[in-house]
Amino acid sequence: MKTPSSSSHCINIDGATLRAWPLPMPSGDGDKEVRGHVLIVGGSREMPGAVILAATAAMRAGAGKLTIATGKSVAQLVAMSMPEARVLGLVENDQGGFAADALDRLDPVADQIDAILIGPGMQDEAATARLVAGLLKRLEGSGTSIVLDANAMAIVRGDGFRFSQPVIMTPHAGEMAHLSGASKQAVCEDPDRHAADAAARWNAVVALKGARTLVAGADGERWQHEGGNVGLASSGSGDTLAGIIAGLCARGATLAQATCWGVALHAAAGAALATRLGLLGYLAREIPAEIPALLERFARPDDAPV
16 A cells, blocks of 8 residues: 655645555454564653553554563563563663663564564663664664654764664654754744654654644655644653554554554544543543554544544
8 A cells, every 4th residue: 555645745644544544454363473563661660650551552552462671670560560461671770771781681582573662661861872772783674663752762862863774753842852952942833844854864754742743754754643632741641652653563554654543543542532531631541442443443434534
């Protein structure tokens, strides 16, 4: 299926776009291997919940197998909260980041995964950047889809950085300012330019999150989604979006497809929760449970626009 994209204007991520861009579906007799294996690296002593939210969302998006790598101090908690997952405990440093031997611990898993999400709930930006750099090198040429969120995105800070193969990045305006060196006000005033420039400069699919979310590809492709509600602006919401995207990647979606579908599903889940519970006060942990039904709804030919 041809990717609906344009370098001259933004394509709206709506029902028609998604129906013309169907997600890969496993065969009826396929097993969990066919649905894809996702590895989520994240969490810390202070934020163990972030990796749980992301992992739950990845499974709700249809991934078949789940491995979580998190801080050793919280690994048992995460394992009890996610009985579907294999959980690896990584040694932590005094700043709450992962110690230098984390890459060795993850090395055997690297050949088994289809997608990896790095970042939710991680602390110690410097230690995280070192781990991301090592994982990128380890996964180069493997075909594994890579999603960077939160602290993991900081690897791009500094002049001249460019990924050797495209990855997905999911910054909000404040994070984009931190990564690019621009002010948050400048990002908010011209999000289209900042998303497009970042995607081209870093060789990434960039989802610049907001009430209007911009998705930009490294080759100039651009998409937009409008209609997210303010209820999604809450702790943990971004972790669920990153997890949804990673789960779709594990199923075999392209980077751009997983990002666009993920943005639409996340926004639609917020709309459904706002209808039932009210605009403010629904929780990020409630978002993933909405995803399976929305996947079915979006796939129907007579579906209403997103």
